[in-house]
Amino acid sequence: MDxxxxxxxxxxxxxxxxxxxxxxxxxxxxxxxxGTGYNPEDVGIDSPGMIAAGEWLQENVKAGYISNSTDWDTAHLQFETGEIPFIMAGPWALDR
Incomplete structure (x- = not known):
């Protein structure tokens, strides 16, 4: 980036x-x-890990490392042209 x-x-x-x-x-x-499966009584949306992930994301958006408005096509185009080094994708994206 720098x-x-x-x-x-x-x-x-x-x-x-x-x-x-x-x-x-x-x-x-x-x-x-x-231990027996998912517990619908234990909702972790406000768990410390979720909050930490949100804070990390917010810090990186503010720092300019991650865009706050990227769609799938834009992400892949930026990856294919070398504008970004990393995207989240799977094998379905190989034939683009």
Missing amino acids: SGDATYALALTGTTYDMFPLQTAFGGYVFGND
Whole structure:
């Protein structure tokens, strides 16, 4: 980023597919697990990990490392042209 080689460090579209890995990396969760499966009584949207993920994202948007308005097509185009080094995608994106 500082060298001017990339517009952003990472593209996130804001979809659950993009956000869930980030949230869980910080220890966030949607529903807790009680050993027998998901516990609908343990909703983790306001858990410390979810809050930490949101704060990290906000800090990186404010710093200019992540755009606050990227859609799927824009993210892939920026990745393909070298404007961003990282995107969240899967094998379905290989034939673009």
